[in-house]
Amino acid sequence: MTLSLIAALIWLVLANVIGLLPTRDHHWRAAYILIAIGIPILGWVTYQNGPIWGMVMAAGGASVLRWPVFFLARWVKRVIKGPAE
16 A cells, blocks of 8 residues: 555544534534645545546545535536526
């Protein structure tokens, strides 16, 4: 197992532990930090292990951070649709 996969698995475990802790801001601050750390790790995994493992890790990260992904998809849909008339 490569060092990048180990880092990605540690990120996944850390993200799940953070998700179990109670917070006042509903984990948004932690989500921003996890995204900022996770994107370079995802690039590293993809570079070192190929696009298949990159997509597997992206799916794992999206399953942990599902609400930011949901709001991003909703925003993209609204931007594509254009202004309401």
